[in-house]
Amino acid sequence: MIKKLSVLYWVFTSGSFCHLLLVIALWLCSYQNVVALSLLPKPGHISSTSELPSSPNSANFQPIEISPTMIPHYPFHGEPMPPMYPSFPKTYDPVLTGRCPVNFSVISSITAKTASDCTQSLSTVVGNVICCPQFNSLLHIFQGFYSNHSDTLVLQNAVADDCFKDIISILASRGANSSLSSMCSVKSSNLTGGSCPVKDISTFEKAVNTSKLLDSCSTVDPLKECCRPFCQPAISEAALQISGIKMTLSDNKNIVEAPTEIDTLNDCKGVVYSWIARKLRFVDANNAFRLLSSCKVNKACPLDFKQPSEVINACRNLAAPSPSCCSSLNAYITGIQKQMLITNRQAIICAAVFGYMLQKAGVMTNVYELCDVDLKDFSLQAYGQEGTNSLSETELGS
Structure with missing residues (x-):
């Protein structure tokens, strides 16, 4: 028995699968020995039939032969074997409103990435850095995808509310935090263009230098964009052009005077994002939006400092x-x-x-x-x- 324990320790430390099968065989053999011996009566014990049990069958003590066909075959060398305990599904079928006229399976790659970045356990910790930027990118891409089947770059209020609920439900069904809306300060109205006066594609493309916008944002340089922005100014310029806001020059900076004008500019930026998303592949749009979010994230401190x-x-x-x-x-x-x-x-x-x-x-x-x-x-x-x-x-x- 001591020798068997030594072999078992060596096998588990060496990680040899073949040796592990050998040890299992030895243990099964030993286990059957114990079972067989346990059938023997204790001294002085008489069975109900008043007859001593016959000696155990010698076959119980024979080595166990394992056929090569019983050894599992793993075609991918070097990958870990599946766990030796049952796995449970982490997804379920989402409950959709049925009123959002979008085939969500087309953008499943982006929703899957968003759900992965916004898991319940990690979203509260890395929401500001990882989850919320990806969630916002998904909404931009969804808005652009929706516009491919209409002549507008935004959603109507009722449709936006239904689609937003479906997006949250789909993400939650894949393990994402169901409180993304409050955590990331995003509402269904973000899909409607808000107070931006230009929302249809035709007017947008007449007011904006779309060639310049697409050239600036089709490929965002991860090393240069945050230091010498190229796409960000193009988005701001396009948003200003469709906002109808007149800027005043002060201290060599363009400053918006009224808070309502700031809201309008932000709403118009959402429209610009939607136009960019409909022109790029999903993966390219997502990479661009995530890089732009990274630049924005690092410009401010997200921590809440109470009076010390x-x-x-x-x-x-x-x-x-x-x-x-x-x-x-x-x-x-x-x-x-x-x-x-x-x-x-x-x-x-x-x-x-x-x-x-x-x-x-x-x-x-x-x-x-x-x-x-x-x-x-x-x-x-x-x-x-x-x-x-x-x-x-x-x-x-x-």
């Missing part, structure tokens, strides 16, 4: 490390880092924002350096091995 009163009181007028200051600072940062996973670029912005809040409240000492706070401390990645070097005074603006 305790940190301000404990860290004001320090010249040397203070246990109470660092304890208060670490407790505050621990709270905000649990909100979501953010990128390193976002972490730099968040650190600068929080540092400015402290400085404005009278904390003039670089408490990040005194308390050894890193960029990774502003994100959930602080729990892992990722991260960057400590924050410098230049990054903090102090």
